[in-house]
Amino acid sequence: MYSTTIDISQIRADFPILQRQVNGQPLVYLDNAATSQTPLAVIDAISDYYKHTNANIHRGVHALSQEATDQFEAARQKIQTHFNAAQAHEIIFTSGTTHSINLVANGFASFLEKGDELIVSTLEHHANIVPWQMLCERTGAQLKVIPINENGTLDMSVYADLLGDRTKVVFVNHVSNALGIINPIEEIIEEAHAFGAAVLIDGAQATPHIIPDVQALDVEFYTTSAHKICGPTGMGALYGKEAWLRKLPPYQGGGEMIDQVTFDKTTYADLPHKFEAGTPNIAGGVGFGAAVDYMNNIGFDAIAAHENDLMRHATEKLRKIEGLHIYGDVDNKVAVISFNVEGLHPYDIGTLLDKMGIAVRTGHHCCQPIMDHFQIPGTVRASFAFYNTHEEVERFIAGVEKAVGMLR
Amino acid sequence: MSIATEQAEIVSEFSMFDDWMQRYEYMIELGKSLPLIDQAHKTDDNVIKGCQSKVWVHAELDDDKIVFTADSDAIITKGIIAILIRAFSNQPPKEILAAETHFIDEIGLKEHLSPTRANGLVSMIKQLKMYALAYQTQLS
Numbered sequence: 001m002y003s004t005t006i007d008i009s010q011i012r013a014d015f016p017i018l019q020r021q022v023n024g025q026p027l028v029y030l031d032n033a034a035t036s037q038t039p040l041a042v043i044d045a046i047s048d049y050y051k052h053t054n055a056n057i058h059r060g061v062h063a064l065s066q067e068a069t070d071q072f073e074a075a076r077q078k079i080q081t082h083f084n085a086a087q088a089h090e091i092i093f094t095s096g097t098t099h100s101i102n103l104v105a106n107g108f109a110s111f112l113e114k115g116d117e118l119i120v121s122t123l124e125h126h127a128n129i130v131p132w133q134m135l136c137e138r139t140g141a142q143l144k145v146i147p148i149n150e151n152g153t154l155d156m157s158v159y160a161d162l163l164g165d166r167t168k169v170v171f172v173n174h175v176s177n178a179l180g181i182i183n184p185i186e187e188i189i190e191e192a193h194a195f196g197a198a199v200l201i202d203g204a205q206a207t208p209h210i211i212p213d214v215q216a217l218d219v220e221f222y223t224t225s226a227h228k229i230c231g232p233t234g235m236g237a238l239y240g241k242e243a244w245l246r247k248l249p250p251y252q253g254g255g256e257m258i259d260q261v262t263f264d265k266t267t268y269a270d271l272p273h274k275f276e277a278g279t280p281n282i283a284g285g286v287g288f289g290a291a292v293d294y295m296n297n298i299g300f301d302a303i304a305a306h307e308n309d310l311m312r313h314a315t316e317k318l319r320k321i322e323g324l325h326i327y328g329d330v331d332n333k334v335a336v337i338s339f340n341v342e343g344l345h346p347y348d349i350g351t352l353l354d355k356m357g358i359a360v361r362t363g364h365h366c367c368q369p370i371m372d373h374f375q376i377p378g379t380v381r382a383s384f385a386f387y388n389t390h391e392e393v394e395r396f397i398a399g400v401e402k403a404v405g406m407l408r
Numbered sequence: 409m410s411i412a413t414e415q416a417e418i419v420s421e422f423s424m425f426d427d428w429m430q431r432y433e434y435m436i437e438l439g440k441s442l443p444l445i446d447q448a449h450k451t452d453d454n455v456i457k458g459c460q461s462k463v464w465v466h467a468e469l470d471d472d473k474i475v476f477t478a479d480s481d482a483i484i485t486k487g488i489i490a491i492l493i494r495a496f497s498n499q500p501p502k503e504i505l506a507a508e509t510h511f512i513d514e515i516g517l518k519e520h521l522s523p524t525r526a527n528g529l530v531s532m533i534k535q536l537k538m539y540a541l542a543y544q545t546q547l548s
Binding site: 023344347348351362378406407 | 428429432433436460461462481482483484485
């Protein structure tokens, strides 16, 4: 009934952590939207880098420095190819999505005037709200919010009304981290462009499941974090259209990002280094590149097919549990299920699942506006990855049933 | 009954259970049977920070002893606070301040003692002791 086109047992052998036990039970890891697990290919790439190549990059005359630079820049090209960016220097390495958004929001401070407008959606992670709120406080610009419909999807007719000549930038996630809903970003970008507004897409939750084509999207900025797609933590990438990256002022000052420094005036380095002050996370970059290779070797079509199978399987079974409500239960979503059981607190369900070796996330998922919309303290969120199995879905369902039985 | 005796009794009750399920079922039962807090005390001021669920604790002085009442919107958290109240309520502030909390570990809830755990057990204990300190100052 549930077909798979990838060899899951072979894939699971790539992830040492999936072999471990938690609370005396084999781990069932369903918190992939928070962070994905790391395959040996990535662990080895990072470990090999430190064993054989470690040096500072971009300025050394010696062999190691050159090799390290080559590996770091090769990783940049891998992300460029993966995102289908026109040029490698349009990929800025950051510490992750939060850093990327702060970099862009901070840059916009130079262009905004009092009365300018920014548009955000209700579905955003706090990381795509707070930096812009801080920007509004600094500049006097105004934040407008796209509301959501009862099923959790964006209310696109209100979005159309919010856009105007004073709209300077729109920032929306590609996929909602709390609900898993895929947003209509093509439409959002096109409509924003009609008013001359720039668009930033937070791709942190989309990139584990979908390959973004930044040129086809014609988006100004697109960002993700490596640890969401089997890479290391503390690493991420920001794609920016070249013209925009040239227009934005540097975010941080320091080494690497300069051209000439005198006490009278400093000129900045060219892209991408202008935004990469200080010694970057070189090993993280190498690991990020290895992660993208690993995912592409499996294939995103096969990944999506298997994950969607798992989600359908879990959704079908969850719906049979009395009083269980799934939030954002729409067709167009990635393998994330956010739910509550009537009369029960998500924290209680999550705690009991943990005792059974099943890892889920509970709480507001850094999305308090969504929880306020549904008037709930939080949800239980199970998020699936390509290395999860149907047996794990069965254990998860049995776990939820057992927890509900104990709590009622 | 002293705090130490009360704690020993709780430990002995929990020692009858063989596995985590029985322990948690008992905690859930304790949570469900926690006497209702006066609605007037379920204010934002009485909410303990650092919990994923909401926990309200109210303290008042009865002669020279502190009486705690509490509630939570999560049942396991309510069970934990019920255990704490059983150990610390109806005790003089001085005794509460001096009390050890090893019994949490002994009843198999060690994992809840981590300060980074989202249930805020550590914050709850701290809050009970803060009340004790406040009343101790008032009494002396």
